[in-house]
Amino acid sequence: MAESNPSEAAAAGPPPPEPATSEPPMADQGLIGHLVELRSRLLRAIAAILVAFLALLPFSQHLYHWLAQPLLSRLPPGAHLVAIDVSSPFLVPIKLTFFAALTLAMPVVIYQLWAFVAPGLYKHEKKLALPLLVSATGLFYGGCAFAYFLVLPMAFRFLVAVTPEGVSMMTDIGHYLNFVGVMFIAFGASFELPVAVVILVLVGWVTPAQLAKARPYAILGNSVIAALITPPDAVSMLMLAIPLCVLYEVGVLAARAIAKPAPSA
Numbered sequence: 001m002a003e004s005n006p007s008e009a010a011a012a013g014p015p016p017p018e019p020a021t022s023e024p025p026m027a028d029q030g031l032i033g034h035l036v037e038l039r040s041r042l043l044r045a046i047a048a049i050l051v052a053f054l055a056l057l058p059f060s061q062h063l064y065h066w067l068a069q070p071l072l073s074r075l076p077p078g079a080h081l082v083a084i085d086v087s088s089p090f091l092v093p094i095k096l097t098f099f100a101a102l103t104l105a106m107p108v109v110i111y112q113l114w115a116f117v118a119p120g121l122y123k124h125e126k127k128l129a130l131p132l133l134v135s136a137t138g139l140f141y142g143g144c145a146f147a148y149f150l151v152l153p154m155a156f157r158f159l160v161a162v163t164p165e166g167v168s169m170m171t172d173i174g175h176y177l178n179f180v181g182v183m184f185i186a187f188g189a190s191f192e193l194p195v196a197v198v199i200l201v202l203v204g205w206v207t208p209a210q211l212a213k214a215r216p217y218a219i220l221g222n223s224v225i226a227a228l229i230t231p232p233d234a235v236s237m238l239m240l241a242i243p244l245c246v247l248y249e250v251g252v253l254a255a256r257a258i259a260k261p262a263p264s265a
Helices: 008-010 026-073 088-103 106-119 125-160 173-190 194-203 208-213 215-229 234-258
Strands: none
Touching: 026 088, 026 106, 026 173, 088 106, 088 173, 106 125, 125 173, 125 194, 125 234, 173 208, 173 215, 173 234, 194 208, 194 234, 208 215, 208 234, 215 234
């Protein structure tokens, strides 16, 4: 067997390097890490909702009776709620229990959201984001409580009073839950007005001076929103329009307190 010539081997060039196992880019590792963290936070939030749902499930019938009190207490003698669908007596309380569990677990859900986004925020952003999240949660609960204890009783008193003679007011339990749920969401979202005002100022879209100058337009807009959301009576409309105007002023004051002063020329 002939031996290889060293000159020929040199002319052929160095042997090709063996393929090395390349590490994934740092960006891909960061993305995978964020996705894993997001999945973990979502699972914890879902677990909190599930625990609250299982804890409230034995009281589903009592929850619906409590929810129906603003209407039941104002119905004439002999009137009551009805279930049109065959499965409504079972499914409607279960549906209410789920929404109650979601509302009850909302602080945990918001905390998981905060824990996910907090590492990517600057120090001054963290100081503002956490109070805004806490305020938004408290204002939403406040709006729901305002609707249940004040607005719904007055609205049902009006609706019962205008029921034509000879007509029995017997509302379906599913329709009642939908109506009250919409009222809760509408009032809870409306009470977020101060947080929305502060965020608009923080992102630089408006200034506190512009908000104060736009006060007449804000009053008009709040009145229109109240007329669209509430039942068709003046008392219910005023009970939303007036708090919205007050909350707008609260938002303007809070925005003035945290807004950065304009640089001097």
